[in-house]
Amino acid sequence: xxxxxxxxxxxxxxxxxxxxxxxxxxxxxxxxxxxxxxxxxxxxxxxxxxxxxxxxxxxxxxxxxxxxxxxxxxxxxxxxxxxxxxxxxxxxxxxxxxxxxxxxxxxxxxxxxxxxxxxxxxxxxxxxxxxxxxxxxxxxxxxxxxxxxxxxxxxxxxxxxxxxxxxxxxxxxxxxxxxxxxxxxxxxxxxxxxxxxxxxxxxxxxxxxxxxxxxxxxxxxxxxxxxxxxxxxxxxxxxxxxxxxxxxxxxxxxxxxxxxxxxxxxxxxxxxxxxxxxxxxxxxxxxxxxxxxxxxxxxxxxxxxxxxxxxxxxxxxxxxxxxxxxxxxxxxxxxxxxxxxxxxxxxxxxxxxxx
Amino acid sequence: xxxxxxxxxxxxxxxxxxxxxxxxxxxxxxxxxxxxxxxxxxxxxxxxxxxxxxxxxxxxxxxxxxxxxxxxxxxxxxxxxxxxxxxxxxxxxxxxxxxxxxxxxxxxxxxxxxxxxxxxxxxxxxxxxxxxxxxxxxxxxxxxxxxxxxxxxxxxxxxxxxxxxxxxxxxxxxxxxxxxxxxxxxxxxxxxxxxxxxxxxxxxxxxxxxxxxxxxxxxxxxxxxxxxxxxxxxxxxxxxxxxxxxxxxxxxxxxxxxxxxxxxxxxxxxxxxxxxxxxxxxxxxxxxxxxxxxxxxxxxxxxxxxxxxxxxxxxxxxxxxxxxxxxxxxxxxxxxxxxxxxxxxxxxxxxxxxx
DNA sequence: TTTTACCTTGGTAGCGCTATCAACAGCAAT
DNA sequence: ATTGCTGTTGATAGCGCTACCAAGGTAAAA
Numbered sequence: 001x002x003x004x005x006x007x008x009x010x011x012x013x014x015x016x017x018x019x020x021x022x023x024x025x026x027x028x029x030x031x032x033x034x035x036x037x038x039x040x041x042x043x044x045x046x047x048x049x050x051x052x053x054x055x056x057x058x059x060x061x062x063x064x065x066x067x068x069x070x071x072x073x074x075x076x077x078x079x080x081x082x083x084x085x086x087x088x089x090x091x092x093x094x095x096x097x098x099x100x101x102x103x104x105x106x107x108x109x110x111x112x113x114x115x116x117x118x119x120x121x122x123x124x125x126x127x128x129x130x131x132x133x134x135x136x137x138x139x140x141x142x143x144x145x146x147x148x149x150x151x152x153x154x155x156x157x158x159x160x161x162x163x164x165x166x167x168x169x170x171x172x173x174x175x176x177x178x179x180x181x182x183x184x185x186x187x188x189x190x191x192x193x194x195x196x197x198x199x200x201x202x203x204x205x206x207x208x209x210x211x212x213x214x215x216x217x218x219x220x221x222x223x224x225x226x227x228x229x230x231x232x233x234x235x236x237x238x239x240x241x242x243x244x245x246x247x248x249x250x251x252x253x254x255x256x257x258x259x260x261x262x263x264x265x266x267x268x269x270x271x272x273x274x275x276x277x278x279x280x281x282x283x284x285x286x287x288x289x290x291x292x293x294x295x296x297x298x299x300x301x302x303x304x305x306x307x308x309x310x311x312x313x314x315x316x317x318x319x320x321x322x323x324x325x326x327x328x329x330x331x332x333x334x335x336x337x338x339x340x341x342x343x344x345x346x347x348x349x350x351x352x353x354x355x
Numbered sequence: 356x357x358x359x360x361x362x363x364x365x366x367x368x369x370x371x372x373x374x375x376x377x378x379x380x381x382x383x384x385x386x387x388x389x390x391x392x393x394x395x396x397x398x399x400x401x402x403x404x405x406x407x408x409x410x411x412x413x414x415x416x417x418x419x420x421x422x423x424x425x426x427x428x429x430x431x432x433x434x435x436x437x438x439x440x441x442x443x444x445x446x447x448x449x450x451x452x453x454x455x456x457x458x459x460x461x462x463x464x465x466x467x468x469x470x471x472x473x474x475x476x477x478x479x480x481x482x483x484x485x486x487x488x489x490x491x492x493x494x495x496x497x498x499x500x501x502x503x504x505x506x507x508x509x510x511x512x513x514x515x516x517x518x519x520x521x522x523x524x525x526x527x528x529x530x531x532x533x534x535x536x537x538x539x540x541x542x543x544x545x546x547x548x549x550x551x552x553x554x555x556x557x558x559x560x561x562x563x564x565x566x567x568x569x570x571x572x573x574x575x576x577x578x579x580x581x582x583x584x585x586x587x588x589x590x591x592x593x594x595x596x597x598x599x600x601x602x603x604x605x606x607x608x609x610x611x612x613x614x615x616x617x618x619x620x621x622x623x624x625x626x627x628x629x630x631x632x633x634x635x636x637x638x639x640x641x642x643x644x645x646x647x648x649x650x651x652x653x654x655x656x657x658x659x660x661x662x663x664x665x666x667x668x669x670x671x672x673x674x675x676x677x678x679x680x681x682x683x684x685x686x687x688x689x690x691x692x693x694x695x696x697x698x699x700x701x702x703x704x705x706x707x708x709x710x
Numbered sequence: 711t712t713t714t715a716c717c718t719t720g721g722t723a724g725c726g727c728t729a730t731c732a733a734c735a736g737c738a739a740t
Numbered sequence: 741a742t743t744g745c746t747g748t749t750g751a752t753a754g755c756g757c758t759a760c761c762a763a764g765g766t767a768a769a770a
Contacts, residue, residue: 066427068757069756088649096448097447377726388750420727429755
């Protein structure tokens with residue numbers, strides 16, 4: 001009931017005091033609202049003096065632009081649909097942090113949508129359209145779903161694939177050089193003295209899996225080690241599949257002395273499998289993973305792995321999308337490659353073992 | 356230059372065709388824009404017949420409300436700051452999914468902000484204020500930071516603590532019954548025949564830690580088992596601390612036959628420690644965790660644990676916050692308790708072992 | 711000096727929606 | 741017939757911001 005007037009004169013006849021507006025700033029700085037708008041949007045054609053005055057007024061009032069009004073007036077409005085489907089929680093977490101941050105910073109709205117494997121791609125596209133989604137952000141494994149890409153493209157939305165092995169001409173892409181990273185890790189195992197190195201591949205439907213396998217093979221090759229196809233197994237990025245593959249590898253007559261798993265979960269499983277068989281890691285078996293997710297440090301010994309800057313990749317992808325939505329010229333698909341790094345921990349640094 | 360008119364009469368003189376508006380729907384349904392607005396917002400006082408007409412028109416045009424305009428006109432605007440500080444990635448991920456979903460559904464804006472341990476709470480509050488944050492969402496461990504709560508409260512923002520053991524009178528709280536869950540898990544271990552059950556506590560500065568410890572103690576007590584304080588250790592929810600505690604417990608003269616860890620990461624570490632000492636889990640050592648995060652299934656054997664519905668809790672918290680922001684009457688702190696469940700997997704189901 | 715060209719600023723008119731209040735039924739009670 | 745309702749609808753006026761165009765000033769060119 002009590003109409004409390006917290007120190008500020010009520011503006012309209014609507015409900016009480018919200019934050020200061022361009023008009024307030026304009027009054028204080030003795031310029032027009034329009035000029036304030038220009039300063040806020042860093043329009044180059046504002047005189048230095050005026051800009052300073054306005055900035056002072058802004059600081060004084062603690063003015064913050066109202067996003068709603070801005071996007072309404074500006075006509076611009078960017079909704080990004082983030083589609084995810086059962087990626088590792090650790091990956092998704094980092095991805096979400098990066099993408100929400102960037103989306104907020106750029107005034108875009110992020111809609112997080114879970115995509116069931118079995119769901120119809122057409123229905124999904126229809127749903128996105130219904131939600132007025134302008135752009136779609138695709139973390140793996142969805143970034144490799146060609147049907148989905150085509151479907152979304154047909155619906156006229158911009159897309160960004162993150163961490164795909166096969167950038168589509170229909171979409172932006174942000175990737176690391178998976179092959180180089182896998183090459184690097186394998187080369188390191190070789191440098192440690194290993195000659196029989198087992199490989200656990202990722203899900204065949206993710207293109208990155210093939211790239212990592214190539215990196216592994218190329219490293220062996222360039223070290224002059226004959227490839228033994230029995231040492232190559234294929235999992236699906238889950239812990240359980242990693243366990244199965246590792247057990248199979250460790251049951252071979254000529255057991256590998258090192259195993260390169262295509263992601264951290266499978267590497268963690270490999271360590272578990274080794275322990276289960278009474279092998280010490282890294283003394284009797286060196287292991288390395290890929291991705292540097294939380295799993296990498298939640299095992300003992302901690303995993304040597306390749307780190308993708310997931311949050312940065314998400315940020316970059318959002319940036320590409322927002323730019324595309326606001327500026328038709330930026331709509332031609334771009335492919336951004338970001339740097340990875342090798343994180344050396346304890347899972348592989350045992351005494352070098354010769355086969 | 357070519358003013359392309361894509362099939363729809365241009366509305367303003369501004370840039371071309373955006374989606375249909377209330378006016379379009381109103382015209383088609385032969386009612387006033389206001390009535391359309393009422394239907395969209397499910398205002399009860401609209402006649403059945405009218406509602407049907409409008410809904411038909413909406414469907415026909417594929418109308419979707421413009422959020423920006425709505426929040427501008429409604430004067431309502433809700434920004435929720437989600438503060439997180441190094442929680443487990445798995446937890447954060449689920450939390451983010453739940454909270455972004457709910458925030459979008461309720462037309463609120465979510466700002467994700469990382470809070471460094473060392474950062475000044477006052478500066479943080481100032482920053483939140485600067486970003487015009489109306490409400491703050493606090494997942495653990497921040498939900499237990501009393502200083503932070505006071506600070507934010509002083510700044511006049513609404514808060515919600517998630518998974519705290521000590522709901523503050525200053526904030527909403529969404530919790531599970533940690534004590535009951537810990538009781539349940541411990542009771543299960545006892546039922547399996549264990550008499551010496553080790554305990555790995557969580558970080559002392561998180562109130563949930565104490566509750567879990569109480570549940571553990573109470574279960575022992577009600578089973579008539581004498582508490583042996585040497586069996587109680589204290590970690591800090593990290594894998595590494597779990598490893599240390601587990602190694603200590605397993606080095607005791609009278610080794611425990613089961614260990615209850617206060618979260619999954621520490622339970623995973625316990626399994627790793629057991630393997631490291633050549634003990635089989637669950638045959639020689641039963642283990643159970645808490646939270647049912649991704650870690651629970653990324654170890655072998657998989658963890659028996661207590662599941663918190665993290666995403667649901669986040670959703671509920673967001674709901675409480677948004678309601679509070681839009682409706683002053685809903686601002687009195689509420690404490691919502693949601694159900695947990697015990698997830699029985701393989702880490703504890705060995706042959707029952709007697710001490 | 712006048713003209714042309716900027717460079718900077720201001721005025722006006724909405725963006726799409728909803729709060730508010732006024733208006734008009736239709737019906738019961740006076 | 742008049743009054744008073746409840747239930748439903750419409751008209752009006754902005755929310756805070758920016759696109760657009762026009763207007764003033766100053767400097768360079770004629």
